[in-house]
Amino acid sequence: MSKLNKDVSQKDVVQAVVVAEYFGNEFAPITNDTPLALLPLLNVPLIEYTLEFLSLGGIEETFLFCCSNVDTIKQHIKKSIEKSAGWSLTMQVRVIVSESCRSFGDCLRDLDAKGLIRSDFVLLEPGIVGNIKLLPILKKHVDICKADKGAAMTLVLQEAGVGQKGRCLYEELLLVATTNYRVLLHQKLGVSKKRKIEVPLEMIMDNSSVNIYHNLKDTHLAICSASVLPLFSDNFDFQTKDDFVRGLLMNEEILGSTIYWHRISGSEYAAAVTNWRMYQSISRDILHRWLYPLVPDMGISSQHRNYVHLQNNIYRSKDVHLTQNSSLIEDVIIGSGTSVADKTNVSRSIIGESVKIGKNVVIEDSYVFSNTVIKDHCDIKHSVIGHDCVIEPQCKITQACILGDGVKLHKKTVIENELIQSQKPKDELLTNKLNEKAYKLKIQNCSTEISDSEEDGLLSRKLLRLHIHEEDVPSDDESFKSTDSEDELSYTTSPVPDDTNLFLNEVIDSLARGFEDKLQCDNLILEINSSRYAYNVTVKEVNFNVVKAILTLPFQLFVGQAYLQSLRLLLVYFSPILTNYLRNVSAMGDCLQAIEEFASTNNELNECVAAVLNWFYDKDYLSEEVILDWFSSIDSNTRFYARVQPFTNWLQQAEEASSSGDE
Amino acid sequence: MLETELVDVINLISDIRHGKVYTSYDVAIHTEQLIEKLISEGQWNTAEDLMVLIKARINRIMSALPQESTPVNIMRHILKIIRELYDTGFKYKSEGQQSLHHLITSNVDNAEDYSKPLPSLRSSLLDHLAEYKTGLELSTDNIATQALEHIHADEIILTVGKSNTVEKFLKHAAEKRKFQVIVVEAAPLYHGHEMAINLTKSNIQTTVIPDSAVFAMMSRVNKVIIGTHTVMANGGLRAACGVHMVALAAKRYSVPIMVLAHMYKLSPLHLCYEQDAFNICASPADVLPYSSGPIINKVHVYNPVFDYVPPDLVTLFISHQGGNAPSYVYRLLSELYDPNDNEI
Amino acid sequence: MAFKQEFQAVILAAGKGSRMHEITAGKPKCLLPIGNKPLVWYPIHKLQHIGFTDVILIIFENQKVEIQNALDKLGLLIKIEYVTVKNEDQGTADSLRSIHDKIHSDVLILSCDFVSDVNLGGILNLFRMHNASLCALLLNTPTNQVAVPGPKIKYKPERDLIGLDAQTNRLVFLASASDFESSVSLPKALIRKHTSITMHSNLIDSHVYVLKHWIIQYLQQESSISTIKGELLPHIIKKQLLKPTKVDYNVSTLNTSDKNDIFAFAKESDLDLRIRNASGFNDHYGDLKSSYHDDIIRCFAYIAEPEVFGIRVNNLPAYYNINLQIIDKWKKLSNEKELVRIDSSADIQSSQVDDKCIVWDSCKLSEKTSFKNSVLGSTCEVQKFSRIFNSVVMNNVTIEEKVALENCIVCNGAVIKSGSTIKNCIIGSQHLVPEESVHTNEILTVADRLMEL
Structure with a gap:
C-alpha cells in the first residue's frame, strides 16, 4: 500500500x-x-x-x-x-x-x-x-x-x-x-404504485x-x-x-x-x-465507522483527534461537561464545550459544539447543531434543531420537525412534524406564526390535482423526512396472499380477462351509440348478443357487463352533470334491454353484483345507490328476496353497506307489511 | 506552535493517513528524514530551541495519531541524544551504563539548562543521526542474523499474520536449517495468506490455518515467533488483533513466544496516554459486509485493529542487540529515552 | 422386501413430432433411427445406466405394437411399462394425469427425443439437496449449423427466457420468448424478493424434469393445465411467490370454492422444517429472512456444464445433425458401449463403405456401390452403381441402380427408381421416386401427406 x-x-x-x-x-x-x-x-x-x-x-x-x-x-x-x-x-x-x-x-x-x-x-x-x-x-x-x-x-x-x-x-x-x-x-x-416492471x-x-x-x-x-x-x-x-x-x-x-x-x-x-x-442513515453509518478512515475520532480533514471513541459508539469530545446522572446511551456524538445536566438521556443523536442541555431532557434520534440552548424537561425526538436555537423548558419537539437557525421556542411549545424557521417567510399566507422567532413553513407540493399524485406527494414527503418507524413504508405487499388473483402474478397477458374487458368496451360503445343515435333497443340487443358470441362470453358475464356498461355510460355521455339524473335517463331508455337480460334470479344476482362492484370503485354511484336500487325494484327488475339475500352477503364494514342499508330496511318493513297484509 | 510551522509533521501525518507510508519501517525512515531536515535546516540556536521544536512535533503527532508510536519514539530518542551530546559537550558525565543504584537515586535534574549555545552541536547531532539511520536500516538484518540461535532443525514454528521482520528472520534461518512454519490467517484482513506465499517462495514448508484452529495446533508447536506494532513500557505488546489469543494458547501449552521488536517500537508509555485511545476500530465491512441487509441496522459491529498482550505471556524480546526478557524492558527504555521526556 | 422408490421414471413418447412432420408422418417419432438405434433408445439407456429398473413409457395406442416390437429387439435390461393414450392431441400434462395412479413417488420425466451425455445424477442431487418441488435441466446451445435437407427454410429456434436467482440458483422465471411482444413484465414483488436475477435467453430446456409427488396430485385438480412446459411449470414457478394464508382459528370460514389452493397439496414435513430452523443454514444473504424465504414451493434449475452435449431431437436440423455426428458422440452417449456399425446380418458386397457409415440388420448392399457417412436402416436394398453420401435412409427402402443420393433423408418404405439424382431432399414415407428424376432441396412425398399435422 x-x-x-x-x-x-x-x-x-x-x-x-x-x-x-x-x-x-x-x-x-x-x-x-x-x-x-x-x-x-x-x-x-x-x-x-x-x-x-x-x-x-x-x-x-x-x-x-x-x-x-x-x-x-x-x-x-x-x-x-x-x-x-x-x-x-x-x-x-x-x-x-x-x-x-x-x-x-x-x-x-x-x-x-x-x-x-x-x-x-x-x-x-x-x-x-x-x-x-x-x-x-x-x-x-x-x-x-x-x-x-x-x-x-x-x-x-x-x-x-x-x-x-x-x-x-x-x-x-x-x-x-x-x-x-x-x-x-x-x-x-x-x-x-405499479406492481409490475417492464423490461424490453x-x-x-x-x-x-x-x-x-x-x-x-x-x-x-x-x-x-x-x-x-x-x-x-x-x-x-x-x-x-x-x-x-x-x-x-x-x-x-x-x-x-x-x-x-x-x-x-x-x-x-x-x-x-x-x-x-x-x-x-449516513450519519448512522459514519458513527458505525463504515467510512473508515474518515471517522469522527480521527478528524475528517482537521487531523486532530476531536473525539474519543467509546463503547456503544459514543464519541465524546475532551471538554464535555457531563453530570453523574446523565447518560449517553448509544450512537452519540457530543461536540466540544457542550454541557449536559442531570438526569438527561441522549441516544442515537448528534450534539454539536457549545450546546447547553438542561435537566431531565430526553433527546433521541435527533440532530442538534452548535450553540443551541435546550432548557429543562424538554423532549426532542426524531428532529433536527439548527444552530443558535433556544428551546425553552417543557417543549416537545417530535415527529420529524426541522428547526432552522436561530429559532426560539417559548415555554411548553408542542410541535409535531413541522418545519420552523426564524425569519418570516416571504409568502405570508403559507405560514403560521408561533412567536416572533418561529414561523411554521409549509412547503407547497404541486398537488391539488387528483388524489393519486397528492398521495404520492405526501408519501414522498414522508419518505424523505426522517425515518420514524421501524418498518419500511411500501413493504407490506412483499408477499402475495394466495387468494390473490392470477393476474397479479402473471407476466404474460392471458387472453381470457382481455376478452371480457373488450366485451365490456364493446357493449359500452354499442349502448353509447345507441343512445346518441336513438336506435331501437331490439337492435342493440342483437348487437350485444353478437358481440357475446364473438368474445365467447358466458351468460352471467353478459348480464353483469350490460348492467355495468349502463352504469358507466353517464360518465361518457353526460360529462359534468349530476350522475343520478343522467343514469335515470339512460335506465329509462334502455329498459327493454334490461327486461331482456334480467329474466331470472341468477341474472338479478349478476345485476346486483355489477352494482356492488361498480359502486366500490365509483363515488358517484356510491352516493345514490339506494335510489338506483329503488328504481330497479320499482320496475320489478329485482325482487325483494334477491335483494335481501344479496344484502346479507356483503361486507358490513364498507360505506356501500351503509348506503344500501336504509333501502333494505325500508324493503324489509315493506315486505313484512305486505306479508302481514297478505295474511 | 502554529500550524504553518509544523508543515513537515502535518505532511507526515497526512501521508500516514493516506496510506502512502504504511509499514513501521517506512514511518521510521520518514520520521528520521524529517528530523534530519529539521536539524540541518531548522531555525534553532540552542539545544533548548531544538528540543522545543521537537516536543511540539511530538505533541502534534500524538494528538492526530495516538496509536502511531514509532515517530514519537524516534523523536524521543533524538531528544535523549541531544541531551547526551549536550552533556558530553559541557559536562563530563560518566558514559557507559549507569548502575541501578544511580538510576534510582538520581533525581530528575530539573534545573538542567540546555540553553547555552554549543556550536558543534549541529554537526555532532547530524553525525549521530547518520549512525542512527544506518542502525535503523540494518535493524531488520541484525535481527535476522540471530535466527539460527533460536530456530533449530525440524522445529515447528507458529507465526501470526504478516510481518516483514519475521519473514526475513525465517528466511535467514531457512538457508541453513530445515523447519516447518504454521501461519495463522489473521482474520479479517487475512494477511497470513500473503506471508505464506512469501515463505513458500523460499522453500519453507508452510501451512496456513484459520484463527479458530490455533488452540488445536498449539500442542504441536515448538515456538511462536511474532512481530508487534509497539512494545509498551511494562513489557506488554500492542499487536495485531488476534495475537492475544495465540499468546494465551501458547501459555497454556508452555510454548515460548518470541517477539521480534525493533528499538523504535519500544514506547515509554504504559497503555497510551489516554486509555481510550489504545485501540482503533476499523470499518465493520471486514466483519459484516454492507450487503448483508437490514441486520446492519440492528447490531453494533466492532472491528478492533490492535490487541493488548500482557507481559507475562511473552517469553523473549529479540532486538538487534540480542534477546531480552520482558522484565528487562525498563532497562532498555532507560537507555533509549530520558525520563523527562515521557510526559509531554 | 419392498423399498419405496425414491424416483419413478416416465418417458413421454406420445408426441406427434409435429415440428418435423415430413419425416414422422405415419411413423412413431420415437422410432426414428439415430445411428443404429431408434430415438427412444437413448433416454431409456440413460435411465438404465443411472440405475433405474423400471420405466413408464407413454405412447399412442395405435403405435403400441410397432414400438413394442422394436424395443424388444434391442435387448434392454430395464423393464418397460407401456401406457397408451388414445387422443393424439393430448398434452404432456394430460398424459401425466392419466398415469397418476401409477405414481407413488417423485417423478423424473424425460422426453423421448432427449439425446445427451449429461450425468442425470447432477439434477437428481440438486433436487435432493434442496428438497425442491421441481427441478429442470438446462443445456447450453450447440454451436454448429449444417445444411439441412429439404427446402431452404430458415429454422428459427424457439427460445426460452429463463430467470435464475444469482445467489441461490432458484428458478424464478420461465417463459417462451414468443409469449411476449415487446416487453417482459415482471412483478415487483419478485424483484424485491430475489434481488439479483440472471435472465438467460440462450439456454435450452431439455424437457427433463424432476417433480415432487404432490404436483401430480395437484395436477388432478387443475384440469385446465394441459402441457408441462407451457403451463404446468410456469404455474408452479409463479406460485413460489405466494405464502399460504394463515388460518384464523377464531373465525369459521365458509369454503365456497371446490378447489383447494395449492398449499393443501404442497406440504413440508414438520421434521424437515424443524431441522432447517435448528441449523444455521441459509441459502441467501442480504435480508433477514430465513432460509429459502420460508417458501414451501421451491423450483430449481440445473445448468449442464459447457462441455456436455445434449439436444432435443424435435426438429429437422436437430435430427439431421445428430445423425451426422453420431459416430463421434457415440462413446459418450452410450457410456462406452461398443458401436456395432455394421450389423452382422447385413449382406454387404460393396467395397466402398467408409467407416462413418452405419448399416442396420438385413441390409443388402450390392457391389460397385459407394457409401459415405450415411445411415442405412433395416432391410434396405441398394443396387449397383449407386452412391449414397451424408444421408439417412430408414427401413425397408429400395434404391435401384445408378442412383446418386446426397444429403437426404429417406423415410420408411420409399422406393427410388434407377438413374435418379437426389440432393438435399426429404423423401416421404412409402413414396416412389420415378426413374431419372432429379430433385434438389425438395420434399418429395404424397401431396396429402403434407397437410397432415
Whole structure:
C-alpha cells in the first residue's frame, strides 16, 4: 500500500468535478442560511467529507461548482487550507462560480463551455461522502473506453440489501446489465404504485444472459469520459444525472454512447445526502465507522483527534461537561464545550459544539447543531434543531420537525412534524406564526390535482423526512396472499380477462351509440348478443357487463352533470334491454353484483345507490328476496353497506307489511 | 506552535493517513528524514530551541495519531541524544551504563539548562543521526542474523499474520536449517495468506490455518515467533488483533513466544496516554459486509485493529542487540529515552 | 422386501413430432433411427445406466405394437411399462394425469427425443439437496449449423427466457420468448424478493424434469393445465411467490370454492422444517429472512456444464445433425458401449463403405456401390452403381441402380427408381421416386401427406 498507482495520471492530472450546488428545497429551512455544502454532518461541514474523500481517493485537482452562497463557501475553503486540512496537502481545489445555473445539467453545460476538463474525470453530485480508492476505478474506466469507443460513463454502485435503511426508498434502483457490466436499463422505481416492471424483450434476447439487479444503491458518483460534457451541452433536456443516463440508454443507436457500472466492494462505502432520510442513515453509518478512515475520532480533514471513541459508539469530545446522572446511551456524538445536566438521556443523536442541555431532557434520534440552548424537561425526538436555537423548558419537539437557525421556542411549545424557521417567510399566507422567532413553513407540493399524485406527494414527503418507524413504508405487499388473483402474478397477458374487458368496451360503445343515435333497443340487443358470441362470453358475464356498461355510460355521455339524473335517463331508455337480460334470479344476482362492484370503485354511484336500487325494484327488475339475500352477503364494514342499508330496511318493513297484509 | 510551522509533521501525518507510508519501517525512515531536515535546516540556536521544536512535533503527532508510536519514539530518542551530546559537550558525565543504584537515586535534574549555545552541536547531532539511520536500516538484518540461535532443525514454528521482520528472520534461518512454519490467517484482513506465499517462495514448508484452529495446533508447536506494532513500557505488546489469543494458547501449552521488536517500537508509555485511545476500530465491512441487509441496522459491529498482550505471556524480546526478557524492558527504555521526556 | 422408490421414471413418447412432420408422418417419432438405434433408445439407456429398473413409457395406442416390437429387439435390461393414450392431441400434462395412479413417488420425466451425455445424477442431487418441488435441466446451445435437407427454410429456434436467482440458483422465471411482444413484465414483488436475477435467453430446456409427488396430485385438480412446459411449470414457478394464508382459528370460514389452493397439496414435513430452523443454514444473504424465504414451493434449475452435449431431437436440423455426428458422440452417449456399425446380418458386397457409415440388420448392399457417412436402416436394398453420401435412409427402402443420393433423408418404405439424382431432399414415407428424376432441396412425398399435422 505504500505505492500509489500513478499509471493513470502520467501526463494529465486526475480531475474531479463536484457540483456543490443543491437545486431543491429538501433541506429547508436549514438551507435558508447555510448552503448544503456546509451542512454539518456529525459536526463537520459536508464539503469536508467530499474533499477529503477525493484526496484519499487519489484525485489531484477538484473543481467545485457553486451557484449561490459562493462567498461563504470560498471563505470556508480558504480557512480550511490555512488550517492545513488533510485534503489541501495533496489536492488543489478551484471554485467555479456561475450564478445563472438552475440545475445540475446547467452546471455541466457551463463547465463544458469553460473547457477546463481535459480527459476522464470523476463527477460527483452534491453531498457525497465516501472512502473509495478512485484510481483503480478510473483505470478500469480507461480500459473499458479502449475496448468500447463509445463508453461515456461508469456508474459507481454499492451493494445493499433490501429493507436496509441505507437505501433511500425514494431511489430504489432497478438495473439491468450484461455480464460485461454494460448497463442496459437504469430505472429509479421511486414510490410508484405499479406492481409490475417492464423490461424490453430485445434487451434480453440480444444478449445470452442479462443480470437484473435490485440490490444496488446509487452512490451518485460516476467516472465520466471527456465526451460527457459535450453530450450535456448538446441535449438541453438533460437536467439531472438520471436524465442523462436514461437519455443515453434510450437513444443508444443515435448517440452511440454506452454506460457501464462498477460495484464497489470490501470496505468501500459511498453515499450522498440527498434528503433527510439519507442524512439520517449516513450519519448512522459514519458513527458505525463504515467510512473508515474518515471517522469522527480521527478528524475528517482537521487531523486532530476531536473525539474519543467509546463503547456503544459514543464519541465524546475532551471538554464535555457531563453530570453523574446523565447518560449517553448509544450512537452519540457530543461536540466540544457542550454541557449536559442531570438526569438527561441522549441516544442515537448528534450534539454539536457549545450546546447547553438542561435537566431531565430526553433527546433521541435527533440532530442538534452548535450553540443551541435546550432548557429543562424538554423532549426532542426524531428532529433536527439548527444552530443558535433556544428551546425553552417543557417543549416537545417530535415527529420529524426541522428547526432552522436561530429559532426560539417559548415555554411548553408542542410541535409535531413541522418545519420552523426564524425569519418570516416571504409568502405570508403559507405560514403560521408561533412567536416572533418561529414561523411554521409549509412547503407547497404541486398537488391539488387528483388524489393519486397528492398521495404520492405526501408519501414522498414522508419518505424523505426522517425515518420514524421501524418498518419500511411500501413493504407490506412483499408477499402475495394466495387468494390473490392470477393476474397479479402473471407476466404474460392471458387472453381470457382481455376478452371480457373488450366485451365490456364493446357493449359500452354499442349502448353509447345507441343512445346518441336513438336506435331501437331490439337492435342493440342483437348487437350485444353478437358481440357475446364473438368474445365467447358466458351468460352471467353478459348480464353483469350490460348492467355495468349502463352504469358507466353517464360518465361518457353526460360529462359534468349530476350522475343520478343522467343514469335515470339512460335506465329509462334502455329498459327493454334490461327486461331482456334480467329474466331470472341468477341474472338479478349478476345485476346486483355489477352494482356492488361498480359502486366500490365509483363515488358517484356510491352516493345514490339506494335510489338506483329503488328504481330497479320499482320496475320489478329485482325482487325483494334477491335483494335481501344479496344484502346479507356483503361486507358490513364498507360505506356501500351503509348506503344500501336504509333501502333494505325500508324493503324489509315493506315486505313484512305486505306479508302481514297478505295474511 | 502554529500550524504553518509544523508543515513537515502535518505532511507526515497526512501521508500516514493516506496510506502512502504504511509499514513501521517506512514511518521510521520518514520520521528520521524529517528530523534530519529539521536539524540541518531548522531555525534553532540552542539545544533548548531544538528540543522545543521537537516536543511540539511530538505533541502534534500524538494528538492526530495516538496509536502511531514509532515517530514519537524516534523523536524521543533524538531528544535523549541531544541531551547526551549536550552533556558530553559541557559536562563530563560518566558514559557507559549507569548502575541501578544511580538510576534510582538520581533525581530528575530539573534545573538542567540546555540553553547555552554549543556550536558543534549541529554537526555532532547530524553525525549521530547518520549512525542512527544506518542502525535503523540494518535493524531488520541484525535481527535476522540471530535466527539460527533460536530456530533449530525440524522445529515447528507458529507465526501470526504478516510481518516483514519475521519473514526475513525465517528466511535467514531457512538457508541453513530445515523447519516447518504454521501461519495463522489473521482474520479479517487475512494477511497470513500473503506471508505464506512469501515463505513458500523460499522453500519453507508452510501451512496456513484459520484463527479458530490455533488452540488445536498449539500442542504441536515448538515456538511462536511474532512481530508487534509497539512494545509498551511494562513489557506488554500492542499487536495485531488476534495475537492475544495465540499468546494465551501458547501459555497454556508452555510454548515460548518470541517477539521480534525493533528499538523504535519500544514506547515509554504504559497503555497510551489516554486509555481510550489504545485501540482503533476499523470499518465493520471486514466483519459484516454492507450487503448483508437490514441486520446492519440492528447490531453494533466492532472491528478492533490492535490487541493488548500482557507481559507475562511473552517469553523473549529479540532486538538487534540480542534477546531480552520482558522484565528487562525498563532497562532498555532507560537507555533509549530520558525520563523527562515521557510526559509531554 | 419392498423399498419405496425414491424416483419413478416416465418417458413421454406420445408426441406427434409435429415440428418435423415430413419425416414422422405415419411413423412413431420415437422410432426414428439415430445411428443404429431408434430415438427412444437413448433416454431409456440413460435411465438404465443411472440405475433405474423400471420405466413408464407413454405412447399412442395405435403405435403400441410397432414400438413394442422394436424395443424388444434391442435387448434392454430395464423393464418397460407401456401406457397408451388414445387422443393424439393430448398434452404432456394430460398424459401425466392419466398415469397418476401409477405414481407413488417423485417423478423424473424425460422426453423421448432427449439425446445427451449429461450425468442425470447432477439434477437428481440438486433436487435432493434442496428438497425442491421441481427441478429442470438446462443445456447450453450447440454451436454448429449444417445444411439441412429439404427446402431452404430458415429454422428459427424457439427460445426460452429463463430467470435464475444469482445467489441461490432458484428458478424464478420461465417463459417462451414468443409469449411476449415487446416487453417482459415482471412483478415487483419478485424483484424485491430475489434481488439479483440472471435472465438467460440462450439456454435450452431439455424437457427433463424432476417433480415432487404432490404436483401430480395437484395436477388432478387443475384440469385446465394441459402441457408441462407451457403451463404446468410456469404455474408452479409463479406460485413460489405466494405464502399460504394463515388460518384464523377464531373465525369459521365458509369454503365456497371446490378447489383447494395449492398449499393443501404442497406440504413440508414438520421434521424437515424443524431441522432447517435448528441449523444455521441459509441459502441467501442480504435480508433477514430465513432460509429459502420460508417458501414451501421451491423450483430449481440445473445448468449442464459447457462441455456436455445434449439436444432435443424435435426438429429437422436437430435430427439431421445428430445423425451426422453420431459416430463421434457415440462413446459418450452410450457410456462406452461398443458401436456395432455394421450389423452382422447385413449382406454387404460393396467395397466402398467408409467407416462413418452405419448399416442396420438385413441390409443388402450390392457391389460397385459407394457409401459415405450415411445411415442405412433395416432391410434396405441398394443396387449397383449407386452412391449414397451424408444421408439417412430408414427401413425397408429400395434404391435401384445408378442412383446418386446426397444429403437426404429417406423415410420408411420409399422406393427410388434407377438413374435418379437426389440432393438435399426429404423423401416421404412409402413414396416412389420415378426413374431419372432429379430433385434438389425438395420434399418429395404424397401431396396429402403434407397437410397432415
